[in-house]
Amino acid sequence: MTASLALDGLSVGFPTGALGDPRIVSAVDGVSFTVASGEIFGLVGESGCGKSTLANAIMGLLPTSTIITGSARVHDAEVIGLSDAALRQMRGNTAAMVFQDASTSLDPTWPVGDQIAETIRAHQSVTRSEAKEKALALMTEVGLTDPSERYGDAPHRLSGGMRQRIVIAAALANNPKLLIADEPTTALDVTLQAQILQLIDRLRVAHNTAVLLITHDLGVIAQVCDRVGVMYAGQLVEVAPVAELFANPRHPYTRALLAARPGAQSGAERLAVIPGQVPDLSEEIAGCRFASRCPRRIDACAVTPARVSLGDSEVACWNLPTGGTE
């Protein structure tokens, strides 16, 4: 089966530092995974581990000075190195993205319905009234009541949850092969969060879209994802089916992340923290980036671990724990 998204050794570096001391922030380092159509792949990791950078690299949204190597194929077409014109053609068409804050993707001065219709007209040869009809149908599909009432509203007249539904409707307007949702529910309360996740789940079934769902929240991963990738400091350390990840976490970092979940420690008042600090990504880091914090570090970790299959999981670690969670 053709993967709707296939990353192979994707790396992203941001040139930074002072004149005379140029550095590169290595935000994403050699990431490979695939997402099939109709699949929700969750990408999880702490703040700053490179999740958004990875998404923005796929969508061609990074500054031109960014150094991107490796491959990202969307519906079998390479997207790294595409021209601006080709990227504009791809965005909102083959691939679409939903951000955390709907207000960053919506024009505050424009009726929300027209914004969806415009996305349709940008990629399909339809008349104005056909685009409006399609936009209204999409508004209904994403669960907005009274779509014809809402159509003419400016974004500020809608609640946060309704705005996020509009953004999702616009993202799906041209039936993308790939939908990237970067923390799509983080700004919403728990009830709305569950509703939006259910919506994404329902839509991927209806449209057979591949979904890359980015979150720092393992609860979100557990709710809707089929498979999960765990990122640490720009590297993908583990990929597993969701049930397997929770039942049988393999990588020491995955185990630490699960143990640090709120409520994971019974009766404990103290906040679970992973000892040590995320490495400075502008420094050269040889080998496994988790090694400096890893309780299982051995000499071999100075070399980047190869990813190996273990049951249904794939994990990059030279000294895998065996047995239950530590």
Ligand SMILES: Nc1ncnc2c1ncn2[C@@H]1O[C@H](COP(=O)(O)OP(=O)(O)OP(=O)(O)O)[C@@H](O)[C@H]1O
């Ligand atoms: N334009 C940029 N220039 C330099 N460094 C950047 C730039 N954008 C991101 N970074 C750095 O790249 C790393 C990854 O950041 P990124 O925003 O991708 O993380 P994230 O996993 O999405 O975090 P969060 O969960 O907070 O959204 C961080 O160290 C960040 O400071």
Ligand SMILES: [Mg+2]
């Ligand atoms: Mg982010």
